[in-house]
Amino acid sequence: MPLSREKIAATAIRLADADGLDGLSLRKIAKELGVGPMRLYDYVMNKSELLDLMVDVVYARIAEVGQRGGWRATVLGIAQATRDAALDHEWFADLLGGRPHLGPHALAVGEATAAALSAAPGVRDIDDLQRAVGALNAFIIGAVRKEVTERRTARSTGTDEAAFQASLGPYLTRMLKTGRYPTVARLVIDGAHLNAEETFNHNLTTILDGITRRSPT
Amino acid sequence: MPLSREKIAATAIRLADADGLDGLSLRKIAKELGVGPMRLYDYVMNKSELLDLMVDVVYARIAEVGQRGGWRATVLGIAQATRDAALDHEWFADLLGGRPHLGPHALAVGEATAAALSAAPGVRDIDDLQRAVGALNAFIIGAVRKEVTERRTARSTGTDEAAFQASLGPYLTRMLKTGRYPTVARLVIDGAHLNAEETFNHNLTTILDGITRRSPT
DNA sequence: GCCCGCTACCGTACGGTGTATCCACAGATA
DNA sequence: TATCTGTGGATACACCGTACGGTAGCGGGC
Missing domain, CATH: 1.10.10.60 (Homeodomain-like)
Known part of the structure; x- marks a missing residue:
């Protein structure tokens, strides 16, 4: 072979x-x-060309979701598929946004999202579309990256609170106990229970709402 | 010395x-x-500890913007400072979101944004705050990364259209001429003139609008 | 006063990386 | 049969992060 x-x-x-x-x-x-x-x-x-190849293979899987009922369902499907792919292949998150993704399947995904967004209310001309695509992609990239890094650190430190306090604690808890970061401290202490997928979807709809509800120029 | x-x-x-x-x-x-x-x-x-050090130095500059008039002005200031810092230090964009930023100045920036957002309308409890911070940071990370990579490729290919068509063209224009990516083609051809800073600010306000205008639970 | 142990500095060395270059060998052609 | 061609492989280079051993200076116990 x-x-x-x-x-x-x-x-x-x-x-x-x-x-x-x-x-x-x-x-x-x-x-x-x-x-x-x-x-x-x-x-x-190159090695980087090999990385591009790998990235486009993952995009092929993302592109499979195809069109859904409405523009919103399509966008949601693509975003969730991207998140799923990044959780399956964490290196994909590392590469996301780091270089232009121009493979055929990446372009297909880009085409699908752009086409869907162009049908959204509030997106009137190409400039609107450009901005909407930019905002959506920026959010997806950032959210996926953040979730992957959080999962990595959680894996390396252990999920339960005791291990967490023990590993990041010596430094982080000392920092938080200085009282200089009260809001962050509250977030770290009280806010760990949120479901990641729900948060992703929630914020995604928030973004889409912001795009569609844009006030007229 | x-x-x-x-x-x-x-x-x-x-x-x-x-x-x-x-x-x-x-x-x-x-x-x-x-x-x-x-x-x-x-x-x-480690080398990675050195990278953390470098990142926190940049965060120190970002933290300097401090508090502004209202929560929205504060958030805008921090976001713009982050973007400026990333444009000055492109490697900062490469590191953004790739590892937890726990340096003292990074925490200060996180505290400032979280505190500002907690005063935003529509952010009622800690869960809301967590989601809002997540959405905002995700957008900033993704947008900054995207802008930096775009600037890099623009620099390597040359800005003017002829050089662009000549370098990415052989592959990309061929791809676009297949007709399989009509929306992307329209974006590439017609949408290159948008000002990056304006787009960033526009999308940023879109996000903030989405956060504050959240419909009640 | 003398010697010992300890600490702070330093150079060398190891295992790994991406990649350029050269070489041997097989098959095809004259 | 002799030469040419082109393909697969091994070797080599420059560089990387970092483990390790040594050495010099200096303070403290006898």
Whole structure:
């Protein structure tokens, strides 16, 4: 079975899922495929091109959700699929927003969201659409990144409060006890129970409401 | 003149501004300071701790904006300062949202935004506040990242349309000419003239409107 | 006064990375 | 059969983060 861009991307994704983006190296991918490291350069010109390839594979999965009933359902579907994909492939969140995503499937996702948003009330011309797409994508990127990093730190420290206080505590609790950050302290102490998915959807609808309810120029 | 965390962070920031985050290495920092690479480990335990240090220095500048007239002016000030900082230090955008920002100045910024938002109409309890802070930060992170990556690609390809078509063109224009991405094509062709700062502020107010105008539970 | 132990500094070395270059070998062609 | 071509692989380079061992200075116990 000869090598191919698809096979390379697939094993790279598997390794990145397991070891994270830092643990991913061309040598490991090549070893996993049973070839020398330099063979990969016959299919990919850079490591970053390989990363682009991986990203577009994930976008392919996101693009599968396709069109839903209305523009709002479509946008919600794409956003949730993006979040799901990032939770499955945390390295995807690391790459999100870091470089232009121009693969065919990424463009398909972009087209689907833009087309859906162009049908939203309050989006009248191209400038409105540009802004709406920008706002939505910015929120998705930021929210997904934040959730992934929070999950990472929660995993490394342990979820329960005791372990949390013990690991981040020595520094963070000392900081919070200075009294200089009362609101943050309240958020950390009282606000940990919120469901992540609900919060994501809630804020997403907030954004969409803000876009559609825009006051007339 | 002895070494110090501040001096190390300052030269690291200078180098990162010049060469980007990929071009930053402990060896270069040490050479710039006229010491051996291992000297840095007397002041910093990791490279990532050094990155945290650099990030917090930038947050110090952001924290300087302080409180403004009302909650909305304060939030706008912080968001704009964050954007300005990221445009001055593009590596800051790369780090944004990638790891928990727990430095004292980052906490100060978080406290200021949370305190401001807690005074916003429509934010009634801690859960509301948590969601509002999450939405706002997500947008800021995503928007700043997107703007920085766009600026980078614009810089590498050249701003004028001819150079753009020539560099990204061979692939992107071919893609757009397939007709599969009509909305994206319209955005790329017609929508390039928008002012970045205006767009940022516009979307920011959109988000804030969405937060405050939240319909009652 | 002398020696010991301790601390603060420093250079070297290791295992890893992405990638350029050279080399051997197989197959096809003259 | 001899040469050419092109493909797969190994080696090599520059660089990275960082573990480790040594060395010099200095304060304290006898």
